[in-house]
Amino acid sequence: MTRIYHYLPLLLLLQTTWFLSTHAQSRLTAEDMAKFVPSGDAYISGGNCFRLTEAMDWSRGSIWYREAIDLKSPFVMELNLVLGCKDRDGADGMVFIFHPYPTMTGRPGEGMGFGGLRPSLGIELDTWENEHLGDPPQDHIAILQDGSPAHWYNLAGPNIVPNLEDCRPHRIYVSWKPDYQLLSVAIDGVERIRYKGDIINEVFDGISEVYWGVSGATGRYNNRQEICFEKLEFAKVAPLAYLMPSQISQLKKQNGLLLERIQFPSGQVRLNDATTFELDKLVRYLKENDAYAIEVAAFTDSSGSESGNQRISQARAEAIKRYLIGKGVASKRIYAFGYGESNPIASNATAEGRAKNRRVAFSVFRIVP
Ligand SMILES: [Ca+2]
Ligand SMILES: [Ca+2]
Structure with missing residues (x-):
């Protein structure tokens, strides 16, 4: 009975991990896309793309991946996103959200679908200045926590980025390296933000399996906001445990x-x-x-x-x-x-x-x- 536990570390090492589309250039298959649950105004807009919001006021949409990922393992997400064509009067932006509850979305508008979710970690790409949240006037990126879009509670940022509302796709690269406890986000090939910290314990109180999704919202101003996945790579712990x-x-x-x-x-x-x-x-x-x-x-x-x-x-x-x-x-x-x-x-x-x-x-x- 006790002997099996001597082998536990070995068994854990042997746990299978699987990857989605591990080739840098490969797009997600229809089967991969079916693993996302769109909610609100979000829908598959063709191929590997989701439209999160239309260019209309008070639109909100989010997509959630059906399976939890394990933050003890590294992940990489590479995608193109379009944050619309209206620069001066476009809003509100997107948030990449991680939290322990499947398919749950937060408050829209300035909350961008992240507002109020707790515990949570969010990577926001914000295109609208909400002064009372400490937003800079320019488009910016920040790493947020616990459903708060206000920058005084930031884990990192806000960092100003070149205008994203230029009708063009922008390449986003998100990577988490648990060995270095490093979360990093690059836009169009340039790292724009990084956060170094024990996310599992500090943000999620020891929970390493979290769900993730992307949400976008508009408010009194709007933009068409779209996201196209190019590469997703993460390990999910397979159930290994069984009774003798x-x-x-x-x-x-x-x-x-x-x-x-x-x-x-x-x-x-x-x-x-x-x-x-x-x-x-x-x-x-x-x-x-x-x-x-x-x-x-x-x-x-x-x-x-x-x-x-x-x-x-x-x-x-x-x-x-x-x-x-x-x-x-x-x-x-x-x-x-x-x-x-x-x-x-x-x-x-x-x-x-x-x-x-x-x-x-x-x-x-x-x-x-
Ligand atoms: Ca802008
Ligand atoms: Ca904002």
Whole structure:
């Protein structure tokens, strides 16, 4: 049981990664394009292009990639964008958005579809000066966070760039290098902004899998805003986790399966990386065996009050249930129970025994049709 974990680093190394259109010149295929969900006024305007807004007031459109990407791995996005033909009276711009929620768009207008999204990171290409947000009068680029288009909360910028509203396509190159914690954006071959920082922990509070999209908006002034992908290259962690046959047979027994890396520090409910790695094994099993429902039974040791233990064990079972639902297991197939300090399997007199009693047991049973 423990031996497998000695090989874990190796297994993690072997995790498959896959790439979309890794050739510099290759355009995205129709299949790649189908991975984007357009919302608002956005639509596929032909080939590898999306129109985000028309040249009309109060238009908003965004596209979201269906699958999360992992910020622990590098990514590159290369694209052409058109920010319209109206320079002096054109607006508002686009934002490349990263955040943990699929297909969720923020406030339009000066918020450019990014406003209010939290936690989030946004790369804005802003063509309209909103003085109260600290915008410079010229077109500019900035790296924003937490749904705030105001520049006092910038991670980087605003940096003034040559006029982008000239009817012409501009080449945008976005790259994230986790080894150097470096996010960099070039426009027409010149790096215009960079941010060096621990984005995963500082912006996303430890979450490395995020969704991404691009949004554009107009307000009282407008422009036709369009984006054409040339290259997308990123790694997505494939589900590697699976249960061993002996664990599956334990799962079908009444006492259930104990996964030893599913542990909660005393008094805490939050799921850590090791725990979610284990839970992904159950997700895979449940997806491949849809005739089964699962019971999640959480227990505590006897430290603290009985009622407190009851409450926290229920909260932990519910947290696990929410995680499984988030990974696509139907809610009606999951039964979450907190049993508090009842049914100890070891002595509560020793630290070792208490650690054993703080456990979550999983058992599956056939759903009666
Ligand atoms: Ca301009
Ligand atoms: Ca603006």
